Amino acid sequence: MSRAFNFAAGPATLPEAVLRQAQEEMLEWNGVGASIVEISHRGAEFMEVARQAEADLRTLMSIPDDYAVLFLAGGATLQQALIPLNFAAPGQAADYVVTGHWGKTAIKQARTYVDARIAADGESTGFHDIPPRSEWRLTPGAAYVHYTANETIHGVEFRDIPDVGDAPLIADFSSSIAAEPLDVSRFGVIYGGAQKNLGPVGVTVVIVRRDLLERAGQPRADIMNYRSHVAGESMLNTPPTWNWYLAGLVFKWMLAEGGVDEFARRNARKSALLYGAIDGSGGFYRNDVVPAARSRMNVPFFLHDPALDAAFLKESKAAGLLALKGHRVLGGMRASIYNAMPEAGVQALVDFMRDFQNRYG
Numbered sequence: 001m002s003r004a005f006n007f008a009a010g011p012a013t014l015p016e017a018v019l020r021q022a023q024e025e026m027l028e029w030n031g032v033g034a035s036i037v038e039i040s041h042r043g044a045e046f047m048e049v050a051r052q053a054e055a056d057l058r059t060l061m062s063i064p065d066d067y068a069v070l071f072l073a074g075g076a077t078l079q080q081a082l083i084p085l086n087f088a089a090p091g092q093a094a095d096y097v098v099t100g101h102w103g104k105t106a107i108k109q110a111r112t113y114v115d116a117r118i119a120a121d122g123e124s125t126g127f128h129d130i131p132p133r134s135e136w137r138l139t140p141g142a143a144y145v146h147y148t149a150n151e152t153i154h155g156v157e158f159r160d161i162p163d164v165g166d167a168p169l170i171a172d173f174s175s176s177i178a179a180e181p182l183d184v185s186r187f188g189v190i191y192g193g194a195q196k197n198l199g200p201v202g203v204t205v206v207i208v209r210r211d212l213l214e215r216a217g218q219p220r221a222d223i224m225n226y227r228s229h230v231a232g233e234s235m236l237n238t239p240p241t242w243n244w245y246l247a248g249l250v251f252k253w254m255l256a257e258g259g260v261d262e263f264a265r266r267n268a269r270k271s272a273l274l275y276g277a278i279d280g281s282g283g284f285y286r287n288d289v290v291p292a293a294r295s296r297m298n299v300p301f302f303l304h305d306p307a308l309d310a311a312f313l314k315e316s317k318a319a320g321l322l323a324l325k326g327h328r329v330l331g332g333m334r335a336s337i338y339n340a341m342p343e344a345g346v347q348a349l350v351d352f353m354r355d356f357q358n359r360y361g
Helices: 016-025 044-061 075-087 101-110 210-214 226-231 241-257 259-279 306-318 343-360
Strands: 067-072 093-098 115-121 145-148 169-172 189-193 204-209 298-303 333-336
Touching (some): 016 241, 044 067, 044 259, 067 210, 067 226, 075 169, 075 189, 075 204, 075 226, 093 101, 101 115, 101 145, 101 169, 204 210, 210 226, 259 298, 306 343
Parallel strands (some): 093 115, 093 145, 145 169, 169 189
Antiparallel strands (some): 189 204, 298 333
């Protein structure tokens, strides 16, 4: 068996060591005589898996005790609807900073429940940059301020945490969570789908400051109440146990590899290598994002002649480089280089890009 380098944006590549461990444990896990996917989520064995996963994520991300950690289904998009229901009064203003496709999705989910206001919007510049903080129009008394830390499609990333005053800061970290150290205490809520940096598709991490759980929010079913999910230890309904277990294995792998400090160093090297190849191509390849706002996780790029796109994709796949086709919103190419993507994979991509340019340039 020969595994290719998978540059998919999500579901994304997982650490090979984690996949091999899951393979070995699939039929019979931990001496219980059954698979992890067959045992009760309320049994002592799985409850320990859940407890350990939370403990490891707290260690990995230095999550303070005054924050609750949830492992939920539904993806980040569901959380975008639950956030206004839980943390804003009916019709209350909430501010949104829009820097790409997923910022637009977040405000779309919220508009049913709150007076969702665009505090800053990068669309006029093609989502190639982050609007300067000095130009944001924040609403006094807003329920919260929401932003997308890393735009998976447009390849724009915040490189610092914005200061928004007294309003709780809520952020979608789906495609950059645990990619570098983060001061969790600066946020009211951090959320993200696991399928990019933390594990498989099907489980979402929500980190919420406990005092915010006391907000009345809006009328909602119990299953939509974060406070109830915390009380039920993320088991208000049957959770995605396999996905939760796999995420826990990824947390352990990351800790064994050196934690977020080590991954920050790796991610900086990988992104510098790829952007260096793009910028050094003499225009054969290009990335349109302002350098200071470039994502370390998702690198969209374009060939100087779109007529070469099909050949690039066909030949890169044959070379063992998968899922480089850009999102339909932008076209072109996109390489997602999350924590589990080894540096050797990025080097292989850069080598292929240079060879392709030599043959077609």
